[in-house]
Amino acid sequence: MPKRLHLVSLGCTKNLVDSEVMLGKLSEYELIDVPEEADVIIVNTCGFIEAAKEESLSTVLELHQRRKEDSLLVMSGCLSERYREELAEQMPEIDIFTGVGDYEHIDELIRSRQSTFSPRVYLANEHSPRLITGSNYHAYIKIAEGCNQNCSFCAIPSFKGRLQSRTLDSIAEEVAALTHRGYYDFSFISQDSSSYGRDLGMKEGLMELMERIEMIPGVRSARILYLYPSTTSIALIDAIADSTIFQTYYDMPIQHIDDTMLRIMKRGFGELKTRELLERMRTKEGSFIRTSVIAGHPGESEESFRRLCDFLEEFGFDRINVFAYSHEEETTAYAMEPLPGEVVAERTAILGEIAARSREASLDRMVGRTCSLAIDGPSQEHEYLLSARPLLWAPEIDGEILVNDTGELKVEVGGLYRGRITERAGEYLLATLEEKL
Incomplete structure (x- = not known):
């Protein structure tokens, strides 16, 4: 046994x-x-x-x-x-x-039965044994480990170290092997994906990676998560939009929009440049834009917070992650005077409400559209509904679409179908399947 x-x-x-x-x-x-x-x-x-x-x-x-x-x-x-x-x-x-x-x-x-702490941070490669969980068609691909940024609130570099990128060959071989196992949708991840390859001498490593992945038979869809503003170029934004494989999906945590706060946070990028990148993303047809922000970082004035709220309300993000500031050792912000806990909690709640409204507006914009839907299985919401995900959305974080009409189609878990979004029912979209892709 x-x-x-x-x-x-x-x-x-x-x-x-x-x-x-x-x-x-x-x-x-x-x-x-x-x-x-x-x-x-x-x-x-x-x-x-x-x-x-x-x-x-x-x-x-x-x-x-x-x-x-x-x-x-x-x-x-x-x-x-x-x-x-x-x-x-x-x-x-x-x-x-x-x-x-x-x-x-x-x-x-x-x-x-021994405890061990290796002096090096582990980075999986094409030879690493791996049991993909949670899906029979989607896999995450880690392209780098560590981070060269010095954000005031983040302790990750203290225990994950500096940027360590995999080679193009290593990533391409892993993806190709997974396609032979039936996987066709991939999310490329790291702490700072837009810096990928810089430690290997590549200026636009992500663009080179995209070109390699687009050449692999069997890859039908892909997206890149965790772009960093100061290492994201206009050329990269355009390349993502022009790709026939990579979704026009932009996940760029801005953390704040106020110049004073961006300097305090050591983000290395100001409001003007951040807006320029986001506006470029917004001009791309069918784009999906996700961001993350921090509420209550030390030094955040009421005026700075209001500027952040106003920006999030007017821009129209598809998804917003909201994090309450966490006072972490081994960060430069740890030496600063934290805001009162009740202030942090109040600001987190206000941003959470804005994030909810932004999500609802994004869902409303999808009603009436047709899109490629991957079937994840029966929905936990109801036994007669199927859980599906538009390939434009990232797994797990962007939500699910409920399929309530499959017509005469024989539906398979992991299968890809063209579906039409018919309505929004509360926090969910409902869809009808039209054909198998």
């Missing part, structure tokens, strides 16, 4: 790729959803902001309470990397600690 494994991957999709590598290395284990029956439990943690740290710790402690006797509890990822000494001292519940450098050695760590 094979040993059984329960794995929880927290945080971002970059973490998910590393979790999938661990699953690939532990392929002899039976993957189960019930932690009480698992021989090994792994929690791949997130240590980005306070809320993520709390979620990671509570998840680990809950699983410790639920696990069976003689099972192994493994804590990996960003949180254990960032606080390795403190956690090892304060959490005797954990059997094995490992950080962000040993994902491909997880089988050895479990066999030896």
